[in-house]
Amino acid sequence: MSDSEIKAMVADSEPPIFEERAFTTPVKLSEATVAVVSSASLHHAAQEDFAPADVGYRVLKNGNRDYQIGHWSPNFDVLGFATDMNTVIPLDRLDELESQGIVGKVSDIHLSYAGNQFDLSAIRMDSGPAGARLLKEKGVDIVLFTPV
Secondary structure, three states: OOHHHHHHHHOOOOOOOOOOOOOOOOOOHHHOEEEEEEOEOEEOOOOOOOOOOOOOEEEEEOOOOOOEEOOOOOOOOOHHHHHOHHHOOOHHHHHHHHHOOOOOEEOOEEEEEEOOOOOOHHHHHHHHHHHHHHHHHOOOOEEEEEOO
């Protein structure tokens, strides 16, 4: 069935009306706390590196920028990260935006997951919501996702 045939079939359909909306009015960017969530398997030197099939996350302290990258893939070039961490986790750029008043505050913590997973269901159903809950508890309003 073609796209035009499907559109013709639903052309007279009334859109659903929802009593509750899934979205809220966001905080103004200039007042928002911003965190980064990366899929680059970043971790601090004192933290355990990501193992294959590790669907957990690591909490990255903003003030301790000794990040190590644990992403392993023949398709990923670590040279960019080795040259400038901002290619993977743009915290210096966020600091600049904070100093200019464009964002309210850079979060004290950020999260990293191992993005090179074959089965993402545990992240989607468990560690992803757990990480979101943690960030929300820490006052984070906006998340900048940096996929690798």
